[in-house]
Amino acid sequence: MSRLFLLLGMLLVATHSMALPSLSPQEEARAKTLFGTLHCVVCGGQSLAGSDAQIARDIRTLIREKIAAGESDDAIVSYLVQRYGEGILMEPPLRSSTLPLWLAPVGFLTIAGVVAWRLLFHRRKGISA
C-alpha cells in the first residue's frame, strides 16, 4: 500500500514538474507580479493569480514558459493583450480614451460631496432658521 502511495506521489511530482518550467526566485517573482496584473479572462474581477479556471491555469503556465524562454514582461503582456484585448489588464492604461474611467471616481465623489454638503448645509440652515 505504501508503495502505491509512493508511486502516486512520484507520478504527481513528475506531472507537476512537466507542467511547470523551473524558474529562478527572481523569475518566479516576475511571474507572480504578472499574474496579479492580469485578469482571469472568464472570472469577472478576479486576477489570474487567484483563479482556478482551466484557461487561467493554461495562461499561467504559458507565462512561466515565456519567462523561462527569456521573454520580457512587456512582450508577454502585449502577446496577451493582442489576443484578449485590454480587458485582460487589471488596470486600464491611461490614455485619452480611458481617461473617463480614471476620472469618473474622482468626479462622482466630488459631485456626491458637493450635493451632500449643500443638502446638509441647507437642512442645518433650515433648522436654525
Add this chain to the structure above:
Amino acid sequence: MWHTIPALVFVLLALMFFYALETPPPSEVTPPPIATAAALEGAPLVPGTPLLPLAMIADKPVLVNFFASWCTPCLGEHPLMKALAARGDVVLYGIGWNDTTENITAFLEKNGNPYGHVILDTDGRTAIAYGITGVPETFLIVHGRDIVYHQRGPLTEEIVKKEILPRLENIHE
C-alpha cells in the same frame, strides 16, 4: 436644484452604459492579426485526420471551431457545422479543447464528423493563441491567415445566415 443632480448623474451613466453595450468593441469586429497557421501547426492531432497548416489551404476559407465532447452548446451547434461542411466551399478545423483523444473520437463517431481536420489542443496553447475564453468559439479565416469573423459561444442558424454565409459568398464573388 441640488436634489436633481444625483438623478441627472444616474441618467447620464445609464445613457453611457447603454451606448457602451450597444457599440461592439472593435476587437469583436476585426480581431487582431494573429499567427494562426503557426499556432495550428504545432498542435497534436486526433489520429486519422490529416493536419495541414492553414497557409496551405489559402485558396479556401477556413472555419476554425473550438469544441469539446463535454460541451452541450457544442453539441447544439454541431448540425450547423455539418451543414456548413456539406457546402464544400469552406474547410472546417475542429479543435478539441480541454479534452481527450478518446472522448473526442467517440463524440465525432456518435454525432458525425464535419471537420476536415481535427486537432487536440492538449496544453491550451492553440486556444490562447486565438484568444478564446471557452468552448464553443468559431473563427472564419480567409487567405490562410485573416480572421474575418469571430463568434464567442455557439453558432445559431441566424448567425450563420447573417454573419457566416454572406462572408463566404463575398469571398467567392
